Amino acid sequence: MTARADRPGTTLTYPKQNQSPGAPRIPVVRRRIRSAAFPVHRHSLPQIVVDGMLVALAYFLAFRLRFDNFTVPTQYEELFEATIPWVVPVVLIVLAGFGLYQRLWNFVGQRDYEGVVKGAVVATLVIVGAIALLHPVQTPPSVEFRHSEVSTVSAPVTLPASVIALFLLLALALLIGARFLVHLVVEGRVRNFRAARDARDVLIVGGGQGGRLVVRELARNPQLRLRPVGFIDDDPRKQGIKDEHGLKVLGTTGAEQLSRVLDEVEPDEVIIAIPSAPGTVRARVVAACRARGIPVRTTPTVFELLQDGSGQLQVTRQLREVQVEDVLGREPVLMELERVGAYLSGQVVLVTGAGGSIGAELCRQIARVGPRRLVLVDHAEDNLFEILRELEQERHVRTAVPVLADCKEEERMREVFSEHRPAAVFHAAAYKHVSMMELNPVEAVRNNALATRLVARIAGELGVATFVLVSTDKAVKPATVMGASKALAEWAVEAAAARHPSTTYSTVRFGNVLGSSGSVVPIFRRQIATGGPVTITDPRMSRYFMTIPEAVQLIIRAGSLSEGSGEVFVLEMGEPVMIIDLAKAMISLSGLEPQRDIVIEVIGARAGEKLHEDLFNPYERPQPTPAQKIVRAERERLDPPWVEKTFGEINLLVLEGDAAALAEEVSKLSKLRAGAPPAQAARMAT
Numbered sequence: 001m002t003a004r005a006d007r008p009g010t011t012l013t014y015p016k017q018n019q020s021p022g023a024p025r026i027p028v029v030r031r032r033i034r035s036a037a038f039p040v041h042r043h044s045l046p047q048i049v050v051d052g053m054l055v056a057l058a059y060f061l062a063f064r065l066r067f068d069n070f071t072v073p074t075q076y077e078e079l080f081e082a083t084i085p086w087v088v089p090v091v092l093i094v095l096a097g098f099g100l101y102q103r104l105w106n107f108v109g110q111r112d113y114e115g116v117v118k119g120a121v122v123a124t125l126v127i128v129g130a131i132a133l134l135h136p137v138q139t140p141p142s143v144e145f146r147h148s149e150v151s152t153v154s155a156p157v158t159l160p161a162s163v164i165a166l167f168l169l170l171a172l173a174l175l176i177g178a179r180f181l182v183h184l185v186v187e188g189r190v191r192n193f194r195a196a197r198d199a200r201d202v203l204i205v206g207g208g209q210g211g212r213l214v215v216r217e218l219a220r221n222p223q224l225r226l227r228p229v230g231f232i233d234d235d236p237r238k239q240g241i242k243d244e245h246g247l248k249v250l251g252t253t254g255a256e257q258l259s260r261v262l263d264e265v266e267p268d269e270v271i272i273a274i275p276s277a278p279g280t281v282r283a284r285v286v287a288a289c290r291a292r293g294i295p296v297r298t299t300p301t302v303f304e305l306l307q308d309g310s311g312q313l314q315v316t317r318q319l320r321e322v323q324v325e326d327v328l329g330r331e332p333v334l335m336e337l338e339r340v341g342a343y344l345s346g347q348v349v350l351v352t353g354a355g356g357s358i359g360a361e362l363c364r365q366i367a368r369v370g371p372r373r374l375v376l377v378d379h380a381e382d383n384l385f386e387i388l389r390e391l392e393q394e395r396h397v398r399t400a401v402p403v404l405a406d407c408k409e410e411e412r413m414r415e416v417f418s419e420h421r422p423a424a425v426f427h428a429a430a431y432k433h434v435s436m437m438e439l440n441p442v443e444a445v446r447n448n449a450l451a452t453r454l455v456a457r458i459a460g461e462l463g464v465a466t467f468v469l470v471s472t473d474k475a476v477k478p479a480t481v482m483g484a485s486k487a488l489a490e491w492a493v494e495a496a497a498a499r500h501p502s503t504t505y506s507t508v509r510f511g512n513v514l515g516s517s518g519s520v521v522p523i524f525r526r527q528i529a530t531g532g533p534v535t536i537t538d539p540r541m542s543r544y545f546m547t548i549p550e551a552v553q554l555i556i557r558a559g560s561l562s563e564g565s566g567e568v569f570v571l572e573m574g575e576p577v578m579i580i581d582l583a584k585a586m587i588s589l590s591g592l593e594p595q596r597d598i599v600i601e602v603i604g605a606r607a608g609e610k611l612h613e614d615l616f617n618p619y620e621r622p623q624p625t626p627a628q629k630i631v632r633a634e635r636e637r638l639d640p641p642w643v644e645k646t647f648g649e650i651n652l653l654v655l656e657g658d659a660a661a662l663a664e665e666v667s668k669l670s671k672l673r674a675g676a677p678p679a680q681a682a683r684m685a686t
Contacts, residue, residue: 207233353429355383448485453492460500497566511544
């Protein structure tokens with residue numbers, strides 16, 4: 001066994017046995033066990049000195065206060081002088097044993113106060129016992145006559161009970177008082193908000209722990225030039241009460257009370273100190289503040305705090321602007337991933353398009369449920385490298401396998417499926433930029449429709465248990481090449497479900513995903529950052545929005561939700577959002593004024609772009625499912641031979657590269673099915 005010190009406190013041990021020549025040596029990490037005999041942090045030495053002085057003072061006063069006129073009898077004066085050299089070290093050692101010197105007094109808490117009480121009591125008992133056993137001082141010898149015999153007698157001097165009680169009380173008062181005083185000064189309560197003259201008044205939404213944390217940080221740092229003036233909180237028990245700084249809860253986030261408080265207080269800024277506040281509350285606060293020109297910021301979540309690389313919990317430095325996700329006006333759909341994704345645990349899972357925004361989030365969340373192997377398929381090297389690096393280095397996932405492959409190549413995809421034998425496949429690979437696909441219809445159909453048909457067929461032939469297609473609301477009554485290509489992909493999955501009954505196929509359909517590649521939100525952010533203009537195609541245009549985690553949870557949940565193969569699942573996404581309102585909100589949240597600081601420019605709708613998207617075709621009927629806010633699109637099934645014939649014609653046009661004929665054929669097929677039930681559409685087509 002060989003050992004090497006890699007860093008202080010750690011030893012890397014390499015076993016010599018069972019190693020073949022040339023094989024890499026696997027180190028066994030063994031951490032040295034720190035001795036608990038001296039549990040004192042090096043930065044606590046000044047605190048030890050102060051405590052020693054306070055203990056000595058308490059011991060001195062206990063003797064002086066016990067006797068009248070502070071005159072101590074000779075024997076007790078000798079006892080004090082004989083014991084003071086070791087009483088102080090004994091008390092400090094006992095206090096250290098209770099862990100009082102492992103943290104600074106800046107961070108003192110209830111446990112520290114309890115430790116002081118326990119340590120003082122134990123130390124007092126030790127001192128009394130030591131004096132009783134060791135007899136450090138004896139009374140002067142005196143002559144005693146017994147039975148005509150003369151003898152000299154001396155008696156040990158012990159601590160009077162009153163001195164013991166006084167010492168304990170004084171030690172507790174001084175030790176606890178010193179810690180409390182330091183904590184009081186650090187917390188800023190002594191300063192009582194000595195903000196600068198030009199400090200901005202801040203109204204805090206949330207009178208709980210988050211709000212108190214923000215107030216405490218403002219008290220510690222007057223240089224921030226922020227002066228809290230009160231709280232807003234919906235808890236009826238907190239109305240009208242004051243915190244330790246004298247700040248009062250002025251009202252609730254109800255429309256009337258919120259307007260009243262904002263008009264009365266006239267704050268320069270509002271901070272939402274409830275990281276888990278519902279989107280409706282955030283939207284109400286932001287709307288009321290926007291109407292008065294008051295900027296709004298919000299505190300980060302615990303996850304965002306843990307991501308801070310500085311290691312310091314300085315909340316006011318991490319206040320972020322309210323994101324547009326916060327004000328969509330509906331609650332996010334949250335699922336218990338460990339429960340809904342349990343069917344993937346211990347399985348081989350394959351994700352196509354793993355480097356894209358949806359595919360990457362799929363990989364992150366699937367990795368949490370513990371698959372046996374997570375196969376990442378993507379034809380873009382950079383994207384694949386980034387998600388693999390994130391999974392391995394930041395999330396410590398050791399089961400991810402990167403595969404560079406194009407879903408359009410049948411031979412390569414068969415190799416991948418044969419090698420890894422996945423139990424579940426999530427097909428997220430797709431082209432999704434509408435304007436780009438209008439200019440490249442052949443590639444749109446080849447990648448979105450024909451590749452989906454190919455991957456779905458291979459999955460069925462090789463016995464994949466679950467296949468989930470990621471679709472879009474643009475596949476409903478499609479008006480663009482991209483939407484039509486995704487509609488064809490849905491048909492391909494439905495036909496594969498009829499042909500391969502051993503595989504459970506399903507399709508997931510949702511609207512725009514905030515923050516995904518091609519989403520309007522990052523486009524608006526970039527335009528605002530460059531000073532505008534923010535461009536919209538039509539002021540009447542609206543879209544459904546959801547977050548990336550919501551979309552991915554829906555996709556994973558759909559894999560275990562199917563009662564029959566080939567079903568389409570849709571998320572209840574609330575009311576659609578007007579794009580012009582979204583643009584105005586993002587400009588306002590950036591602290592700017594629409595049309596004054598940032599111009600909103602209407603550039604006109606692109607070819608085939610619809611004003612409003614739909615989640616269901618006219619022939620589809622929304623049906624409830626066991627999952628919250630997920631519905632099933634019930635419809636008549638397609639005729640598989642008709643699908644095969646249709647794809648054969650489309651494939652021929654793709655091979656010929658006839659973009660005009662292909663676009664015309666796809667548009668005709670989309671309109672044909674959108675206007676009639678599938679069975680009728682098949683008859684019409686024949």
